[in-house]
Amino acid sequence: MALQASFLPSALSARKEGKVACTIKESAFLGSSILEHHKSQFNAPVLRTKRESNHSVGVVKAQTTAVAAPGLNQSAVHGKKVLRKGVVVITGASSGLGLAAAKALAETEKWHVVMACRDFLKAEKAAQSAGMAKENYSIMHLDLASLDSVRQFVHAFRQSGRPLDVLVCNAAIYRPTARTPTYTADGYEMSVGVNHLGHFLLANMLLEDLKKSDYPSRRLIILGSITGNTNTLAGNVPPKAGLGDLRGLAGGLDGRNSSAMIDGGAFDGAKAYKDSKICNMLTMQELHRRFHEDTGITFASLYPGCIATTGLFREHIPLFRLLFPPFQKFITKGFVSEDESGQRLAQVVGDPSLLKSGVYWSWNNNSASFENQLSEEASDAVKAQKLWEISEKLVGLA
Secondary structure, three states: OOOOOOOOOHHHHHOOHHHOOOOOOOOHHHOOHHHHHOHHHHHOOOEEEEEEEEOOOOEEEEEEEEOOOOOEOHHHHHOOOOEOOEEEEEEOOOOHHHHHHHHHHHOOOOEEEEEEEOOHHHHHHHHHHOOOOHHHEEEEEOOOOOHHHHHHHHHHHHHHOOOOOEEEEOOOOOOOOOOOOOEOOOOOEHHHHHHHHHHHHHHHHHHHHHHHOOOOOOEEEEEOOHHHOOOOOHHHOOOOOOOOOOHHHHHOOOOOOOOOOOOOOOOOHHHHHHHHHHHHHHHHHHHHHHHHHHHOOEEEEEOOOEOOOOHHHOOOOHHHHHHHHHHHHHHHOOEOOHHHHHHHHHHHHHOHHHOOOOEEEEEOOOOOEEEOOOOOHHHOHHHHHHHHHHHHHHHOOO
16 A cells, blocks of 8 residues: 655654754753753843943943843843743644644743634634633734735734744645645645745744844744655655756746746645745745844754644545554654644744754654754755745745
């Protein structure tokens, strides 16, 4: 029986014991990791002396200036220092990995999670079912299949008055059995339009908000996938990902003037998803190259493991949905629950030891995080720049 799923033996590729960069206890982030990481800031007095030199007389005079450490409530200058909650926006947080990460972060009481979702009622019910305290989350409408909706979300978020400390581009569409393409409100093939172009516009528009944040660590995280990496076993399960020369993307992915596929080939629903994940990983690296040095923002991607029971597979054939979870649990040993994957994404959001920028994070069988290696195409700097330039035109930024 041929299971042509893009997520088969995914965990086998993640067993790179020799590349373990650090060992993360998943509960460590749930405590006071941010406080410990910035202990020196919080122990220092809020008032400090600044020396100014008088060049004409050579006299040094003392001047006291009130300076609040990053992430501190400004009103705390005259009283007790208080670390404000971090604010993280997570797309697609009404189910699966996004919901699990939102729950893990909200339970720390150190984060306010903005659940950016297409279905408001579904998101509210999901948050309540997960036991999330109301003061730790809010829900805002975002439909990544509409660039106008992305712009409206950014405007509404700014009107809310909340700062932005972390953005997680998590939402994704996967239609492996689709024989014909469907299109976004702007006329782009749906998988690439939602998974890549919608997130591309969102990330670019919210960069300014991240730059303004006074939080100790600001991060922009884009979910990657093992299926887009052809240097892995799972990445070589047909149909293989590949962007070619981007001729389909440059033509608009509209199925009329050009192919609905990025490489200009015949439509394949499973490949469209995998191609969009290459775009996600290339975009993360291009963001890192363009903005990290000047802004200090951490740009990262991750593969949290094979979440075989996630709703991402809801459009796959019933037999696959039946056999895939036990296959991952008992054959590949690569099965990861939604809760565990949510904890891993939460680590990338807030753990100080995962602050390095430009990294594609993975976890080994001992739940230790490591810097995984991207495939040759998913780390092609020239292709990343070309992808960026074409994407700018398609979303109206150029």
